[in-house]
Amino acid sequence: MSPPTTTGRRSGTGRRSGTMLLIALVAAGMAVGILAIFFWVPTANCLVPGVAQGQPCFDARPDYVQHIFYMHVPIAYVAYLAFGVVLVGSVAYLKTGKRRWDILAHSSAEIGVLFTGLCLLSGMLWGRPRWGTFWTWDETLTLTFVLFLIYIGYLLFRGLAADPTRGARVAAVIGIVGFVDVPLVHFSMVWWRTLHPAEVIINPAGPQLPASELVTMLFLLAVYTGLYVALMLLRTRLGRAEEALAEAEAALEERPPPRAHVGITP
Amino acid sequence: MNNVRKMFLLAAKDLRSEARAKEIAPPMVLFGLILVFLFTLDFPPGAGRAPVPGPVVGAVGSRELAGAFLWVSLLFAGILGFGRNASTEREGNRIEGLLLAPVDPAALFAGKALANFCYLWVLEVILFPVFVLFFDVPVGLLVPGVLLVALVVNVGLAAAGTLFGAASQYVRARELVMPLLLFPVIIPLVLGAERLTSSLLTGAGLGSQGRWFILMGAFDLAIVAIGAVAFEFIVNE
Secondary structure (H helix, E strand, O other), X not given: OOXXXXXXXXXXXXXXXXXXXXXXXXXXXXXXXHHHHHHXXXXXXXXXXXXXOOOOOOOOOOOHHHHHHHHHHHHHHHHHHHHHHHXXXXXXXXXXXXXXXXXXXXXXXXXXXXXXXXXXXXXXXXXXXXXOOOOOOOHHHHHHHHHHHHHHHHHHHHHHEOOHHHHHHHHHHHHHHHHHHHHHHHHHHHHHHHHOOOOOOOOOOOOOOOHHHHHHHHHHHHHHHHHHHHHHHHHHHHHHHHHHHHHHHXXXXXXXXXXXXXXXXX | OOHHHHHHHHHHHHHHHHHHHOOOHHHHHHHHHHHHHHHHHOOOOOOOOOOOOOOOHHHOOHHHHHHHHHHHHHHHHHHHHHHHHHHHHHHHHHHHHHHHOOOOHHHHHHHHHHXXXXXXXXXXXXXXXXXXXXXXXXXXXXXXXXXXXXXXXXXXXXXXXXXXXXXXXXXXXXXXXXXXXXHHHOHHHHHHHHHHHHHHHOOOOOOOOHHHHHHHHHHHHHHHHHHHHHHHHHHOO
């Protein structure tokens, strides 16, 4: 075994075991987080901002449903983080033309769409018992849904692009437009709802959380960040492998076919 | 020759070839008419005169809905024109010729957007009177306010339509992809136009709606700036 191959393999293995370690940590953290959500965090305290601390949400019953927030909030945060990374990757790709930035943006968009879907789903599961409806045209819900549509369009575009290089460049432009659109859609939604008051108005003033709630929430935010990083490491590795495969296939096609039938056999 | 002059020349080229071929504006206008007609079919004659009686969901009268119908019709009809205007450059590789000419891609983008801007005005000049007739709207309420709204909408819509029209030329199933990309992005513009038109139709006027103009103006600026900078990444080989 020659030394360069060994070093190459060792560093690859090192990176891989690092990813595996991160995945193991995330899995353990998720288990601890779920235990904390079910057994540590008190139930009566309401997480809806604006409702006084220690008060039940909208009725006197213990508010078990609110526990979904410990998952819903980190999921939503990862979704927005992922779309932010799409913007960074897209701008960097257009500036440098380096493939790894495009792989970064593409991977992050996939994970972002996944988490936006999970965010909408977990929000609906909370909304049904609390608001009495799965869906309402609240500005935050609508903004999240519009982002979901924009980035599904982005992924669809990438899937249908005829020429991968140009597809990547155009997708980068879409990724930039999509993120620049976020504040504009946000304000249009806020004003839209101001003219049509919603049943539930979420107050931006946050409540003082007891330690157990705050710690659980921050812990799960960290766990979900780890999950995002782990998924990104796996997905970008897959992206690089796809790239290498495409290059190998292209090289194979360019090589002239073996000419055994014309050769003079000695 | 500066870029502004090039932009006008490119737009004039598009409009001249359209004046000869007549393949963009007439189908656009006809489709817009069909849509306005389809939407008004749901309303009995004179329904525009008074709000829908009784407690309707969200207490929306037909006057308020009319604004939404108008802009959705315009949007759908506009999509036809944007797609056609972009695909004429791809057919026969005409875009290659334009790229070989000493033209800044930003000027190319602006020229195409200006042509789309003109098509939208043609569409609106015909659709607005038809809309007034079909929905039985007092003209005094709509004009001149709606022209200001249309101006703000047309800038952003033409720029976004040019950008996504060009983008969707390089995928399979391009006619399907373009609305999927365009519609979610232009939501602030369409929402603003509907809100402002409803405000006009219910007699509230535009006086208190300045923030919508700021929002839509911000959208126009952002999309024109991105289009001018990013167009070269889309069209260049």
